[in-house]
Amino acid sequence: MLSKPAPVTMDAVYTAPGYLFRRMQQIAVSIFVEECKAFDLTPVQYAALVTIHTHPGIDATRLSAVIAFDRSTLGNVIERLESKALIERKPSRDDKRVKLLHLTKSGAAVLSDIMPLVERAQVRMLQPLKPADRKALLRLLTQLVDLNNEASRVPLRAEDALEHLGKAG
Amino acid sequence: MLSKPAPVTMDAVYTAPGYLFRRMQQIAVSIFVEECKAFDLTPVQYAALVTIHTHPGIDATRLSAVIAFDRSTLGNVIERLESKALIERKPSRDDKRVKLLHLTKSGAAVLSDIMPLVERAQVRMLQPLKPADRKALLRLLTQLVDLNNEASRVPLRAEDALEHLGKAG
DNA sequence: GCTATATTGTAAGTATACTGTCAATTTGGA
DNA sequence: TCCAAATTGACAGTATACTTACAATATAGC
Numbered sequence: 376m377l378s379k380p381a382p383v384t385m386d387a388v389y390t391a392p393g394y395l396f397r398r399m400q401q402i403a404v405s406i407f408v409e410e411c412k413a414f415d416l417t418p419v420q421y422a423a424l425v426t427i428h429t430h431p432g433i434d435a436t437r438l439s440a441v442i443a444f445d446r447s448t449l450g451n452v453i454e455r456l457e458s459k460a461l462i463e464r465k466p467s468r469d470d471k472r473v474k475l476l477h478l479t480k481s482g483a484a485v486l487s488d489i490m491p492l493v494e495r496a497q498v499r500m501l502q503p504l505k506p507a508d509r510k511a512l513l514r515l516l517t518q519l520v521d522l523n524n525e526a527s528r529v530p531l532r533a534e535d536a537l538e539h540l541g542k543a544g
Numbered sequence: 545m546l547s548k549p550a551p552v553t554m555d556a557v558y559t560a561p562g563y564l565f566r567r568m569q570q571i572a573v574s575i576f577v578e579e580c581k582a583f584d585l586t587p588v589q590y591a592a593l594v595t596i597h598t599h600p601g602i603d604a605t606r607l608s609a610v611i612a613f614d615r616s617t618l619g620n621v622i623e624r625l626e627s628k629a630l631i632e633r634k635p636s637r638d639d640k641r642v643k644l645l646h647l648t649k650s651g652a653a654v655l656s657d658i659m660p661l662v663e664r665a666q667v668r669m670l671q672p673l674k675p676a677d678r679k680a681l682l683r684l685l686t687q688l689v690d691l692n693n694e695a696s697r698v699p700l701r702a703e704d705a706l707e708h709l710g711k712a713g
Numbered sequence: 714g715c716t717a718t719a720t721t722g723t724a725a726g727t728a729t730a731c732t733g734t735c736a737a738t739t740t741g742g743a
Numbered sequence: 744t745c746c747a748a749a750t751t752g753a754c755a756g757t758a759t760a761c762t763t764a765c766a767a768t769a770t771a772g773c
Contacts, residue, residue: 397729401730401731404730404731405731408731434721434722435721435722436720436721436722446721446722447722447723447724450722450723450724470720470721471721472720472721472722473720473721473722474721474722
């Protein structure tokens with residue numbers, strides 16, 4: 376026997392994992408921006424700063440692989456960071472196509488000042504849960520993001536991107 | 545004694561809940577678009593269609609509250625749905641400021657055709673986890689989104705938005 | 714050494730997602 | 744009733760996040 380199609384309710388939206396992920400991302404960005412409003416820095420810009428600090432002389436394409444950003448999107452992000460004088464772009468001697476990224480003094484100062492605020496924001500996002508639930512959620516989310524890595528259009532390629540990044544500049 | 549500041553590593557990015565939420569949202573959108581590519585419909589457009597179907601004659605402002613979207617963003621979404629002839633906008637008799645939203649026949653057909661594909665996408669997002677872990681993650685995420693509702697710039701206001709939406713048109 | 718292929722940065726185009734502001738309209742209070 | 748305040752849809756501006764395309768350059772295979 377064929378059963379009738381279920382009636383459409385708002386549950387088709389509210390209980391969908393995709394809706395919850397979008398909503399949580401919205402909330403996370405709100406909290407981040409609020410905590411860091413003194414610095415006019417977005418979550419994406421922060422991730423880029425941390426990565427350039429950790430890997431001085433990285434180029435834009437590798438950076439995009441290390442933080443799982445689209446290469447085109449990252450172009451604009453880099454532009455904004457450069458116009459705020461937080462990073463510098465210098466042509467590579469080895470490869471004329473490449474531009475190497477470094478933090479400026481100002482960029483390093485901003486990064487070190489903003490890190491405690493970012494930490495506060497991260498804590499706030501999970502605050503409403505009980506400590507054990509925070510741990511459980513983080514564990515499941517880390518696992519799911521890792522297992523779904525290839526499903527995203529811009530998979531994380533941390534090791535691949537960095538294995539050729541020696542002490543060269 | 546003052547302790548030295550911890551050295552900055554990529555963990556400042558990778559283990560932050562905010563990074564994991566952004567990454568998971570990225571993955572979720574990728575999977576949605578891939579499953580639904582036959583229909584050229586985005587997750588946001590889908591949520592709008594479901595809501596307009598469930599609440600015919602809703603206006604844009606209430607719609608934004610029901611799915612927790614920014615009102616300005618929603619304006620563009622509605623425009624696109626209208627230009628694809630999936631919805632209609634009609635002026636209200638009661639309030640000259642308001643435009644009421646309804647699905648077209650084509651919109652209703654698309655919605656009913658796309659729902660199984662959306663369901664498949666939602667399943668795929670959690671597929672890599674063990675069934676018990678899927679349930680646990682959904683439960684924690686639902687709880688966290690609910691408890692953090694006010695932290696977002698556009699809180700969900702389902703009941704408020706709908707309590708005045710009677711049979712009027 | 715020369716050529717097919719790949720990589721890099723960049724640009725244009727689309728779609729969220731937010732910040733403001735604004736005019737038209739409605740509503741509530743004095 | 745009349746005026747201040749709120750609401751609604753629209754617009755401009757910024758910032759992700761993706762697509763495709765392109766020119767300059769580099770690399771690999773022959």
